[in-house]
Amino acid sequence: MIAPAHRAAARRAGADRAGADGHGADGDGATDLVGRLSAYSALPGAERLLEAESLSALHGRGIVPRRLRVKPGASVLVGHCGVREDVADVPGGGGIAVAGWTLLTASRDKRDGVLRRAARSGAPVHEHLAAAGTFLLSGGLEADPRIGRSVHRLLRREGGVGGADLQVLSYNPVRHAVIVLPGGGDVLRVAARPLDRLLHLAQQWRELGVPTLPLHPTRDRSVVRCAHWGAGDLSSRAPSAGEPTPASSGTAAAAAGATGAAIARLHAAPADGSLPTARLGPRLPATLAELEALLPHRALAIAQLAGELAARLPERPATGLLHGDLSPDQVLVDSPGGEPRIRIIDLDRSGTGPLGADLGSWLAACLTGRDEHVGAALLEGYVAGGGDLPARDELAAWTARALLATALDPVRRFLPRAGEAVEERLDLAAAVLADPALLPAPGGAGPVPVPMTSRDAVPAGPTSVPGPPMSADIPALVHDGAETWHVERAWPDDGRGRPLELRGPGAEGEALRGARMDALTGQVTLHAPGEDPRLPGLARTLAAHPGARIVSLRPGKRAVVRIDEGGRPVRFVKIVRPGRASRLLDAIERAHAFDGPFRTPEVLAADGDTVTFAALAGTTLHEPLPLRDGTWRRAWRDVLEAWADSCARAGAAPPDAPVHGPEAEAEVLRQWRDRAADVDPGGAEGRERAVEEALRSLASVPAPDHPALLHRDLHDKQILHLTGERPGLLDVDTACWGDAALDLGNLRAHARWRELQKLWSADHAAELRALIDETARSSSISPDALAAYESSTLARLTCVYALRPRWRASARALTVEGVAG
Structure with a gap:
């Protein structure tokens, strides 16, 4: 699980800051994501569609939102499924009966068109009360404004098959649906436009010997049919907790290697004038403007990241036939006992274009999914299959481009902690541009580890992890086994290495942990959670108050812990090196003139290395x-x-x-x-x-x-x-x-x-x-x-x-x- 990048804890009520060391602390600028999305939509009432609770209240039943599309000032569209135990983990929502959509629009013409088309097919559409100047509609898959007609025809052709009999694998309102027919033998892809292009590309792929599924036309040009194949996609092969991760799975690595060889064959195909251009979008992803609007606290950094990307993307890249959206979830896998067999699917964006885009897309997905070995395995298979890898800097640029292009996917797909995941993708894009050596490489999972020593090690077990080889640069991310920690703050070398404050896995991304980085080698040594060898009062305070949490940490110098024990008032403990608390008390006494014109935190207790303060109210x-x-x-x-x-x-x-x-x-x-x-x-x-x-x-x-x-x-x-x-x-x-x-x-x-x-x-x-x-x-x-x-x-x-x-x-x-x- 990738660690969250969103710094929710940094924007809390002022009580959470009382007594904290604020000198030079970063601000995350984070506010409520629903509020930002609602404001971005510029439509009154949009917030009703943006959370499961309010959406369920609107429908009078349990609803799980799955897809979101916002057109500022025009519409908000949500795809969703009903809450049912047997479909809770199905991306599309299980049967047709529980798949649906809700639309908020400012256009009366659009509202009238939806109702008119639904009336022709007899599919029910519900109109809800909405704010002045807007219209709020909802319906099932059969009433979808763009693909509902094809779904309605499908139901008639299947002779009255019920919604419970047709399983929805994927549903993106007004775009497409993937439906499994009864018996599980055939799969239908229903789209909002004719699929002639997709049929042509699939045929070209098969003629080149690239493993993909044969697609068959139907009487409806917007629907194609194929056989149900395999035991799942490469991304879905993640084991349950306690089992080996996909990165260490031999089957996953072998399947990724086979995919790399297949993509090398695709990229080497001679140019064919009949092939369309790949649907990659603009050179700089169109998501950048939306990112700046939704993350105003990072607007300047996003603009600078865009400038860096524009400078790094090649003007004349190697071109050829490519997939256009390559990632582990686009690869079906079947391994009935021997070497895994693969089929590469979803060729909607395939066509001619820059070959590096496929590799960058794959690596971006592996970085966000913590499947670096799968990323490395694809590159290894690509080289073994005769593919020529781009230079490391170019590969980093294509990876960063893919990270930015998909940065809003967590929001658009209602993923947990979506805001944090968006910012994490921005951090990853910046990190790989700054240091391409962070990318997975053929034959390994990433950069070569540097030999570690544990200069600040404590018996509880600090962990040494590799940093950038022979580099004084400070990484944006630090990996510790299955966890990824973000470098929140860093300070100059104090003779024991550079102190790092890391934020990582934990409720709302609140977990803080200390580390030291060797300024010459890049070696990072993590302290045990809740411990600092030069601040013994930290572990002592946390042990005495279960549930307390660290709100600020400068390794080797000071920490602040927030204590909230139910019925007692909230208080904060500032921890310093042994014998240094008296200096704090002297400074507070020196500043007594501030108390009166200002409210200042009351000192409740003190010993040799801690001072306890009462919390102050406010923000x-x-x-x-x-x-x-x-x-x-x-x-x-x-x-x-x-x-x-x-x-x-x-x-x-x-x-x-x-x-x-x-x-x-x-x-x-x-x-x-x-x-x-x-x-x-x-x-x-x-x-x-x-x-x-x-x-x-x-x-x-x-x-x-x-x-x-x-x-x-x-x-x-x-x-x-x-x-x-x-x-x-x-x-x-x-x-x-x-x-x-x-x-x-x-x-x-x-x-x-x-x-x-x-x-x-x-x-x-x-x-x-x-x-x-x-x-x-x-x-x-x-x-x-x-x-x-x-x-x-x-x-x-x-x-x-x-x-x-x-x-x-x-x-x-x-x-x-x-x-x-």
Whole structure:
């Protein structure tokens, strides 16, 4: 099972952040997927079709949604089946009687056409109450707006066969249905258009000796017939829990190898002028625009990924006859005791086109299905069959293209945790483009493992896993046996390897785990779940509170655990290295002036390596609030007034207090520049320019005459909003004395960064910047000092996020922002 990529836990109520280490933490920008889909559809009432519960309520019976198609402003169409024990695991929904569709449309003409066609055949269509300006219809397969007529004819030809007798293997409303006739001997494919092209291609394949099923025409040009064959497809041969996975299955690998040899034969076929062009869609997948609309927090990264893909796809690729949608589920397998036999099916997209598209499509499916050995076996069979593999970079480009083209499939097919699966495919596309060595290779399952040592090993059993050979780059994914972990955050090498915070399998993708990566070899050593050898308080806290969960983890330095024990109030435990808790308490005492203007977490208990805090109510201002009614402006105005009030309440700095002025800030920036020097070499030049520009600006700022109390890491994730209450402030343990311009410059820089990340709109960011500028003027803060600290923060963020694979491209763009700003 592929690990989720969706960071649902990062966008929780502010209580989940109380006491957490928010310094440089990534925001996932994730909101409710149903809400986003509904907004994207631009049709009132669309949310009723997007979840099984509301769809079942609409129909008055249990419904399992299977297929989704959204045309913004025009229609939402869902294919579904009924809930029946004997068909619960059948993709199409079992018998015709339980297969159906529901359509929300803004077109009266479309509504009238559906009703008119159904009336001619006598198939029932139900019209439901709908919001003004829309029409809501539903019906069974026989009433399908495009293929219902053919299904109706089929039922008549079969002499009154009932819905329970015809089994539906696959149903995609207004596109196609695959139906098994009684007795299981024949299979019919019913389509919305004539299938002459498919019949011609199937004949060509068979004449070339490529194993596929013979297709036979029927009296209806939109229906073809073939024999039922095999024991299932290659993807369905996944064993149950506890058995070997498909990747280790000899039958699956042998079948994949046979498929590779067959595809090599297909690709080597001489050009035939009678063959149509493959239906691959545009060079850059059309899904990109929809992805940007549904994932606004990743819009910039998606655009940059598209640009990288456009540059990497070959202008003049090798062409020939190809399948067009090759994947393990397109290969039927039968192994009655000897070598498996195969048949390649679903030739709808077949035709002439770039040969690399077939290989990339197969590898993409294997990566998302965690069947790397099946991917490698196909490539091995392809080479053995005389096929010429594309160069590694080109193969990576075709794989990334296929990942992007199918990125929305989890949403369109109502798969569990669809949002996470979509983001995972984006991460995989970025990873294979950045490092083609991650792809499976002939003769193996992927990159050659690097010899491991377990420098931070503990008796509970940390696991060493391979990273990129001889590379200092930080991977986006880390594999640990059957599990895949996403690199959520990373930090510079502290002498024990680069600390990694990994997010992986667990409820809603919440599981966090620590790891270390050798900066020279790429070797990654995973800590045992819930343990860190330098933070013994972590395992102790989790053992004392079953059900507690880690919400933040910086290996070797700090962790935050959320404890929710039913009737007791929620609390958070910040864990540091033994003997370091007193430093936290000293810093909190130093920041006491913040308590009053702000709400701050109450300290409930402390020992040598833990401090327990009460939870604060509210949500972080990382979540953009409404603009039009003034909520966003009022929230930030209250924050900035509380900040100014805290500075005034704190009074003068003690005579012996260290002061964090422009020189100290410049030293922090130089340290981050050095820490990021050996990662992301492609962005090094831009980072250097941004850092040098910031250092020049800081050099012109005088030391503060009257040091103020600073938070020193003031940004949106540190602030909680609760209507009618004072703003909440987190992580005051970074507080110190210094230049007041630093806090406002840091906050101003984060506003620009959130806009660049597409987490905030330009108007949200501009509103906050204007309020910051007003506060700076009223506090007599020099505009030059404010600009210098903002420039320094922007340059530092380019270094911090260079270590985080997900945001690396955005960090490169920020180098331009920082210098241009």
